[in-house]
Amino acid sequence: MEEHCIFCQIIAGQRPGEIIHQDDRLIVLRDINPQAPTHVLIIPREHMESLNDAAQSDEALLGYMLRTAAKVANQEGLAENGYRVVINTGPQAGQSVYHLHLHVLGGRPMRWPPG
Ligand code: 5GP
Numbered sequence: 001m002e003e004h005c006i007f008c009q010i011i012a013g014q015r016p017g018e019i020i021h022q023d024d025r026l027i028v029l030r031d032i033n034p035q036a037p038t039h040v041l042i043i044p045r046e047h048m049e050s051l052n053d054a055a056q057s058d059e060a061l062l063g064y065m066l067r068t069a070a071k072v073a074n075q076e077g078l079a080e081n082g083y084r085v086v087i088n089t090g091p092q093a094g095q096s097v098y099h100l101h102l103h104v105l106g107g108r109p110m111r112w113p114p115g
Pocket residue numbers: 006017018029030031032033034087088094095096097098
């Protein structure tokens with residue numbers, strides 16, 4: 001755990017958060033500032049700053065995060081109309097929390113390209 005990391009603190013139970021699912025590898029958290037009717041974050045328990053730090057040994061975890069995104073989207077009733085899965089990486093992409101996470105957004109029409 002990284003002491004000053006918001007997501008590590010939520011995972012450790014040191015900071016409140018609406019966790020809707022958790023297991024040995026990740027937690028699923030409702031975003032505190034939702035950008036769509038459904039906005040959840042898939043967050044690995046292991047601290048990793050960004051996708052740039054994902055190694056070959058993390059490939060199974062990354063795949064599991066994506067499969068969990070699809071499962072959660074289905075549970076949230078988004079599977080039919082669609083949803084978006086996003087990983088912001090680095091400053092120009094708008095990453096604000098430097099603990100790898102995947103956004104699942106849905107419940108409204110999405111534009112392309114993203115801003
Ligand atoms: P990023 O900008 O790094 O891709 O995404 C970080 C996300 O974390 C943002 O959507 C932001 O609203 C969310 N966030 C930041 N702090 C907290 C928090 O304390 N609790 C929860 N649930 N979400 C947070």
